[in-house]
Amino acid sequence: MSGSDAAIHLLFLTAAACFVLGLHLMNSPATARRGNLLSAAGMVLAVATTVGMLARDGVITVTGLIVLIAGTAAGAGIGLYAARTARMTAMPQLVSVFNAVGGGAAALVAFADVVRLGGAAGLAHASAQTTVASGLDVLVGAVTFSGSLIAAGKLQGVVSGAPVVFRGARPLNVTLAAVALGGVIAIIAGHGGTIVLAVVAAAALGFGVTMVLPIGGADMPVVISLLNAFTGTAVAMAGFVLDNRLLIIAGALVGASGTILTLLMARAMNRSVAAIIVGGFGTGDTAGTAGSAAAAPVRALAADDAALQLAYASKVIIVPGYGLAAARAQHELVELAGLLEQHGVDVCYAIHPVAGRMPGHMNVLLAEAHVPYPQMKELADVNPEFAQADVALVVGANDVTNPAARHPGSPISGMPILDVDHARSVIVIKRSMGHGYAGIDNELYTDPKTGMFFSDAKTGLAALAAAVGTLVH
């Protein structure tokens, strides 16, 4: 190993250390921003080191240089524009798109390396490391690319959020998977070149589409976490192809993160990852339970009554759900909370892990509306506090508050829920008695201490804030 080789390895090692420390600083909101900047510094170092390496070797052609600079400038411009202009409610789809292009880039890198080797003839002499990694990288990267784009389309509403199932979808899915895997095996066995790899890529792109289409919009937190783990795997594979350890380390870190988030989300939704990928939540039994909706009486509240309860409470716990995000009502909610706090009411927010469309999404939306993060409480921390709360205000959350999860015999049995029914009284802001994602009745709504304030989240919260305003001034 020459001196400059060693220097390059050490600089890459420093970049990798920046990534790990940057992620470590994410363990507290106070240091997280510094952590992200440290990771970015590691990235700048990695790119600068690569530039130095290319300059030293002098192998890049003029065309290659132009291609590289033009491509990087175009990509950076698009990324910067999208990152600056996207709304916070649109974060899940933006993260999905960035995930898609990362996976796509990893697949293209492996493909380009096979082209450089000269296709089939080159691959026949390549090491097992190259063939296995190239095949898997193209496979996983392509699945991630198309799968993440479909997920982003569902989150944006371009593709139907409902599970899309068509005749022959399952056999098509299996065929595509078999073709892609068969192609990878052929490449590993030394019988394939560029054309076989292109077939693998095409089949994997198709598989990504057919994998995500049948998955419902509410399962998206799990799906985008899983696709995030896939991209990490693809990038680590690209590291094996190019024998670049920085890519292996970074890919492994992302793979670990995506895996942890996938498992956390699946557990919070009371579902196995396999069940989500195979698709359909209670698709067989929703029709049966829908008929019994109007059985038990509910108590409807007017804005003035709800405002009275809130204004004369000493402790209020707010439970925001996806309905709040969908109505973009976080600012109205925080305005109401601000009025109550001015009046001396203790206010905090109880956030279920799957509130929103990606892990932690609700926290970002509340942070955007200037809620201090110590007021946002996690499920385990806030559940004991409900017993001391005078009012629990549920806005746009449904299944995660359903006490039915505590006893067997319900599709959500065993799901971790917020103990909203332990509060002295409950106010639910909801448009109608419609069902949540699980398609079952919420026992909370028929509880005698629950008042239903039927309204859209945005107008309902504005009305409540106005009513509270007249009471406290």
Add this chain to the structure above:
Amino acid sequence: MAETLVTDLTVLVLSLLVGFEVISKVPSTLHTPLMSGTNSIHGVVVVGAMLVAASAHTPLGYGLAFFAAVFAAMNVVGGFVVTDRMLEMFRNRPHAHSVQDLPTAEPAGRTSARSDLS
């Protein structure tokens, strides 16, 4: 088994273990920025795009390298910028809750005024 493969596998396994250890300490409040941040870290594939652009010598190779560079640069730049935008909002502002700074469309100047309080 080749020596580089053994070393690469060692690095992979140890990095996975470090990843599990570090990530499991991130609170759920920060899971969205965490995902967005790890997303930008896998943008390190831009290094791979640079390496394949340097070794390309056919039109197909150049084409693949071009799109790899576009995708990877978009991933890395967009990822870091959007993560920073999110994390900037996570502040501990105990008294920022007064009514006057709650309206949705607030003038840009007030944001900086409030950050002095925190």
